[in-house]
Amino acid sequence: MVKTVIVKEKVPANLIQPCPKKWRKAGGPAKTEDFVVRGDVNEAGLDTCSGQVDGVREWNAGL
Numbered sequence: 001m002v003k004t005v006i007v008k009e010k011v012p013a014n015l016i017q018p019c020p021k022k023w024r025k026a027g028g029p030a031k032t033e034d035f036v037v038r039g040d041v042n043e044a045g046l047d048t049c050s051g052q053v054d055g056v057r058e059w060n061a062g063l
Contacts, residue, residue, distance in 0.1 A: 015055040020045035 023041035025034055 011056055011059060015052050015059060019049040
């Protein structure tokens with residue numbers, strides 16, 4: 001008799017961390033520099049999330 005055991009792997013913790021929050025400034029952007037900072041912060045957040053999604057894809061392909 002053969003017993004089949006299904007082992008479910010878990011996604012590595014570093015790949016499922018919450019994405020960074022959007023940049024917010026109380027009262028809204030007040031000067032041009034605020035828009036530049038917001039763009040830089042939001043772009044970095046998107047890069048982080050994109051890296052996590054790519055990592056999950058690579059991890060999943062290896063299963």
